[in-house]
Amino acid sequence: MKKRQMYMRMITASLMRRRSRMLVALLSIAIGATVLSGLITIYYDVPRQMGAQFRNYGANMILTDADGSFTLSDMQQGTAVIPADALVGAAPYRYENVRIHEQPIVAAGTDMAGARATSPFWRVEGEWCSADGQILVGANVAESFRLKAGEMLTVSYTPETAQTQEDETVLDNTIDLEITGVLDTGGPEEDYVYMSLADLETLTGESGTIDVAELSVSANADELSSYVDRINASVPAVKAHLVKRVTASETTVLSKLQALVLLVTIVVLALTMICVATTMTAVVTERRKEIGLRKAIGASDRSIIGEFLGESMMLGGIGGVLGVVLGYVFAQQVSINVFSSSIRFQWLLVPITILVSILVTGLSSLLPIRSATEVDPALVLKGE
Amino acid sequence: MFLRMIRGTLLRQWKKMLMIAFTIALGASLAAAMLSVMLDVGDKVNQELKTYGANITVVPKSSSVLNDLYDVEGEESAGAYLREDELGKIKTIFWAFNIVDYAPFLNTQANLDDGSEIQVTGSWFNHHMELPTGETLDAGIASMRSWWELKEGLWLDEQTTDENSAMVGAELAEAQGLHAGDTIHVTGTAADLLLHVSGIYDAGGDEDNQLYVPLNTAQALGGLDGKVDSIEVSALTTPDNELAERAAKNPASLTVAQYEIWYCTAYASSICYQIQEVITDSVASPVRQVADSEGAILEKTQLLMVLITILSLIGAALGICNLVTASVMERSSEIGLMKAIGAQNGAISGLVLTEIFITAIFGGVIGFLAGFGFAQIIGHTVFGSAITMKPMVIPIVAVLVVLVTLIGSIPAIRMLLRLRPAEVLHGGH
Known part of the structure; x- marks a missing residue:
């Protein structure tokens, strides 16, 4: 017991007396530990954070x-998985074929909040539709009919029921909707008009069914295919498919990004570890006289x-604790600045x-000691 | 005498100096590697994002209204086509270098022998082009539809197979019982052809019910010689900013200076504008799904790399500072002796600084080369291609090394100058 007390006292006293020198060493250890914990935290979080960015590609x-019949409740059963x-x-x-100014147009009924998210x-x-009674028109439709x-x-x-009649227009259902905005996507959506599902049901007089549901799921390729299998197995009313173009590309790009961060982490880590090692070597070499005495x-x-x-x-331990804290602060800052x-x-x-x-500092001082x-x-002692 | 003293230090204390040089080399290599990767990561990720396919589509003016809205078919829609002979011009625009890939498309309806009507799409698969600039380019859907999964057979190779070949969508192949190597009889509006099935693909979309044939074959089937429905262009673009958005709406609203900035920046909108200039009666528009997401992902990746680079630069700088300070402080007795025999403060600082700087330059150069090597390792492992070395990395690393060495040695030197020679030599500081 006595011996251990003496040992601890010698260690701490040595650290305290050579304060400025030890602070320098501590600083370099802390930096090494910060890089370690900060970069690895980022490495683990990149797929999740970047995955969210990739959801910009849509469903x-x-x-x-x-x-035979696809209803909203079927869709909810599917998404519940x-x-x-x-x-x-x-x-x-x-999707239904409707007419605007007596010209055929494809109209889509959807849930606007859901469409905006997917x-x-x-x-x-202009504005997104926020209530029933409103409509979004595709840019091409807006241009050809001069709509604003x-x-x-x-x-x-x-x-x-009316399509077989001689004069079909007489039996037409009509609905007046307010155009809230013009939709610009650079894709086929520009040729369609979008309204709420309820409005489309009122217009057609038939309710309950939908054609397709788009899902935007933040998950990696394996998880996605397991969701597809589970939906197909547990919900017989729907069939789930992956949008190959989006999923295949996302996997490719995401894996490259993660590999990039990993390699960068390894390089930075290796170099900072060597830096720590050289500092520790310098610290020990300085004290040859003391060892001789x-x-x-x-x-x-x-x-x-x-x-x-x-x-x-002990230095390594203190540096490590500092590094954990600083590394977390750094990773948090990066995450907030980059991914909000x-x-x-x-x-x-x-x-x-x-x-x-602890290991790196211990090992790197062992050799010079x-x-x-x-x-x-x-x-x-003689100074040679 | 000065030179002799420096040479003496470098030769006699070479171990210590080697350690300083080593640390500086480590720091410099880290800085060089991270900066090179950071500056090139945008281009690299941009290349990777090309797997999402085209980010610009070119359609004839008013074709969308005619074909899609009014369901007009066949000869009535004449005029709403692009010209095949103008396709090469896309590679002559200002940002031609940024155009990675492009392919024309021509859709036509055709009947199979059992009466079923299918859509036949003509396109380039791996079209080989000799550009006026002397470059060559292999463009087409073989690279632009990278997500297509080949179920059977091979990708259609335009260079080796004759024109009467086709690739069949998985669902169509299943419905018709087709396999790679079979032949299929297709009757178009203008001709009927016997096509050789070279491969079966699974695209996970509408294309699975279609037949893809070389462009000329589709033109022959539909009697549409020299015509093209649409062009998909895959271009490396800069994320849009406010200027680009304003320009996209109306380029005429910009001032001359703004117009020049916009025209000479690789925004999706300025590339679209330049494509419209060379293709008669065309409308080029960015595919928002791809263009916007690319912008967001690129920005995030670059920012992430910038922050990681800053962290590693700070780490490297502090590490070097530390060691330089430590090694200068160690020489207190030597400097005490110099002072005792009458050396001026200026002379001592000059001596120490020169020694450190010679070491630093030595370490910095080696470190820079090593860092370049690290960058190449990263480039090859992750992206499978070399990292382009930007010349600006050299001055940045040089300034960094000089600055860090100075900052590291100045406080130590000042402390040494304050030492009293008697105390130091006596050994009791």
Whole structure:
């Protein structure tokens, strides 16, 4: 007990007395540990954060009919399989041929909030529809009919029962909708008009069914295919497909990005570790005189090595703790600045960072200590 | 004498100096590697994002209204086509270098022998072009439809197979019982052809019910010689900003200076504008789904790399500072001796600084080369291509090394100058 107390006292006293020198060493260890914990936190969080960015590409899964009638409740059963935090958005679509100014146009009925979440790339000039009784028109439709946001638009639909009649227009259903915005996507959506599902049901007089549901799911390729399998197995009313173009490309790009961050982390880490090692070597080499003196008054090599090792491992520990804190702060800053969301803290990194930093400092001081103890004390003290 | 003293230090204390040089080399290599990767990551990720396919589509003016809205078919829609002979011009625009890939498309309806009507799409698969600039380009859907999964057979190779070949969508192949190597008889509006099935693909979309044939074959089937429905262009673009958005709406609204900036920046909108200039009666528009997402992902990746680079630069700088300070401080007794025999403060600082700087330059050059090597390793492992070295990395790293060495040695030197020679030499500081 007495011996251990003395040991601790020697270590701490040595650290305290050589304060400025030790602070310098501590700083470099702390930087190394910061890089370790900060970059690894980012490495683990990149797929999640970048995955969210990739959802800009729109739906990566679609649900279609499997049993002859596809209803909103079928869709809800399907989406229920996917965990709520992975589901970015889900939008039902029902397409009908309607007429505007007596010209045939494809109209889609959807849930506007869902469509906005699944298709973040839709650019609306004007406002998104926020209530029933409103309509979004595609840019091409708007151009050919000279439509602008704020105008009223009459949409008509010929029910199937009336299509056999001689003068079909008489039996048309019509609905007046307010144009809230013009939709610009650079894709086929520009040729369609979008209204709420309820309005389309009122217009057609038939309700309950949809054609397809678009889902935007934040998950990696394996998770996505497992969701598809589970939906297909547990919900017989729908068939789930992956949108290959989006999922395949996302996997490619995301894996490259993660590999990039990993490699960068390894390179930075290796270099900072070497930096720590050189600093520790310098710190120990400086104290050859002290080692010589101790040997001269009868200290064994073992006790000298043990003491120096204890000292540097203590430094490593303190540096590691500092590094964990600073690394988290750094990762958090990066995450907030780059992705505008907070980072997930990896608890496992706390012991790992501290352990690695103790190991690296301990190992990097071990070699110079050993070589210092082999020196003849008389020579060292004499100054040669 | 000065030179002799420096040479003496470098030769006698070479171990210590080597350590400083080593640390500086480490820091410099880290800085060089990270800066090179950071400056090139935009281009690299941009290339990767090309797997999403085209980000610009070119259609004839008013074709969308005629074909899509009014369901006009066949000869009535004459005029709403682009000209095949103008396709090469896309590679002559100002931003030609940024156009990675493009392919024309021509859709036509055709009947199979059992009476079923299918859509036949003509396109380039791996079209080989000799450009006026002397470059060659292999463009077409073989690279632009990278997500297509080949179920059977091979991609249609325009160079080796004759024109009467086709690739069949998975669902169509299943419905018709087709396999790679079979022949299929297709009757178009203008001709009927016997096509050789070279491969079967699964695209996970509408294309699975279609037949893809070389452009000339589709033109022959539909009697549409020299005509093209649409062009998909895959271009490396800069994320849009406010200027680009304003320009996209109306380029005439810009001032001359703004117009020049816009025209000479690789925005999707300015590339579209330039394509419209060379293709008669065309409307080029960015595919928002791809263009916007690319912009967002690129920006995020670059920002992420910038921040990681800053962290590693700070780490490297502090590491070097540390070691330089430590190694200068170690020489207190030597400097005490110099002072005792009458050396001026200026002379001592000059001596120490020169020694450190010679070491730093040595370490910096080696570090820079090593860093370049690290960058190449990263480039080859992650992206499978070399990282382009930007010349601006050299001055940045040089300034960094000089600055860090100065900052690291100045406080140490000042401390040494304050030492009293008697105390130092006596050994009791």
